[in-house]
Amino acid sequence: MDTLGAPAPEDAVVLFDGASLENWTKMDGASAEWSIADGAMQVVPGTGDICTKQLFRDHYLHLEFKLSDMPEASGQAKSNSGVFLQGRYEIQVLDSSGWNVPGLGDCGAIYDQYAPLTNACKPPLVWQTYDVVFRAPRCEGKVLKEHARMTVLHNGVVVQNNVQLPGVTGAPSDTNVQRPGALRLQDHGNIVWYRNIWAVHLPPEGSSEYDPA
Template sequence: MKQKLILFGLLLTASAAYSQDHRHVQINPTKPDVTEYWDPEVKLVTPGAIPSDAIVLFDGKNLDKWESIKDGGEAKWKVEDGKMTVVKGTGHISTKQKFTDYQLHIEWQSPIEPETLKSQGKGNSGIFMQGMYEVQVLNSYQNRSYRNGQAGAIYKQSAPLVNPIRPMGEWNVYDIIYTAPRFTVNGGIETPAYVTVIFNGVVVQNHTKIQGTTEYIGQPLNPVHGPGPISLQDHGNAVSFRNIWIREM
């Protein structure tokens, strides 16, 4: 009985202490500096066409920062007039550097192609986050295709909210905010990948969950991985790219 009374007394004491602490937390501070913090100082970044902390992946001069996915050798796309253009049959290319979370800026142009080409056969390419999650590139101007396969789609997963594409032959701009997936120690998904895509100044993917790899056939897969490259697709159409830069976050 004595032990029970002692235990009860300890519980009452702890409860009273908790209540006092709780009441203290709820009281608003009387000085503004209590809720201010100064360090570390926020890093200064100079804004502009290319932010001062950006890594330029393609400046219109060469493909030194890219390699062929086929053989790991030199990227074999054509560089001319400040742009790189897919050379059919040479295969996809990837950045030599790998990334995790980032802001990516990339401009692309569909070639002038005959009206006989339709749907996925017209101006088709793709931009792969970490080499496995595709944001679709397609000539979607007056060229209907399946919703989750047109320009601005997370390929075969999430259709774009709208279609703000410019006419064939004009330049389009993607600004992509990407957060990579995190995995548990046993290979499960701790947090999925997310992507926001701003297409010619219009949001078409708003913090969209990526379900896994963007497969042409079948369901998404979720292999465990770390940092990965930015990859561009050779789909047989002479799509061009320019002004590619990335900011790691």
């Protein structure tokens, strides 16, 4: 089921409401410099990645994105951006529309770790959705016991199914997986738009509130 335009539930943390970047900073803590128009934030190439002030462990994430039309570009230069869970695990954003066999760097991939199960990418200038269930790594003290896991739905289609992440992906904000981390959106030099971004904190296993269904 496609979730385009899905409203944030009551227990959600609204990270972008279409009007302000007050919940975001640059990676060095300075004010985010992306632009806002028509209820969407736009990557301003060269201004750098932005990340949320809010930190997350286990959570459900919803966001919507729109790719720019770059018919003259190809490969990784074609409307490239990325969504980093905890600032460490990248879900690729790229114009991969029309490609038959998506790879490790295509839209819906967990960058350089898992290709999407299928190509669910829509054409440029059409709004798309990511819905993500993220389970943070499990540590005892400084000892890693379980790697992170992630399920990704792209436009309502499962493209990553509870995959285990053997480590952080390229260009992480940090590598200390014991700590919670921010959601980070990538400036890869191309114009991409984002809107309707919200997350729900999920309780860990063992909680009386936890329902894996």
